[in-house]
Amino acid sequence: MGIFNSAYFAYGSPIPTTGEELLEEVLQARPEIEPNRVGYLRAGTYDRDMTFLVTECVEADLGKYERVTPQAFDRGRTTAWDQSIRAAAAELGHTNIPDPGWFVVPDQS
Numbered sequence: 001m002g003i004f005n006s007a008y009f010a011y012g013s014p015i016p017t018t019g020e021e022l023l024e025e026v027l028q029a030r031p032e033i034e035p036n037r038v039g040y041l042r043a044g045t046y047d048r049d050m051t052f053l054v055t056e057c058v059e060a061d062l063g064k065y066e067r068v069t070p071q072a073f074d075r076g077r078t079t080a081w082d083q084s085i086r087a088a089a090a091e092l093g094h095t096n097i098p099d100p101g102w103f104v105v106p107d108q109s
Helices: 022-029 074-089
Strands: 005-015 039-045 048-060 101-108
Touching: 005 039, 005 074, 022 039, 039 074, 048 074, 074 101
Parallel strands: 039 101
Antiparallel strands: 005 048, 005 101, 039 048
16 A cells, blocks of 8 residues: 555635535536536545535646646636636535635645
8 A cells, every 4th residue: 555646736615525426416417518617626635635626627747847827817717717616615505615716736645
């Protein structure tokens, strides 16, 4: 048994731990289309994973880098993403979430 490290660069918001079946059911039923579709990310330290609702997520391999372009910060795009993330969180029963933004999330499994 080994420990594997990775990291994710994602646009989203952390939410309280939510069951995977509920996440799948609610997020698959949402009518949004790309690029505003909301998914989820579970990542964190070994057995203490955090849950994030995300619209954009890229795994950043350790020892490599990911390029962030100015287009990634387009206010029109992120405003739509914010609305989609907040709506999905509300459907999951989470109405008081942190403001969505860009996160680097280290993961250890």
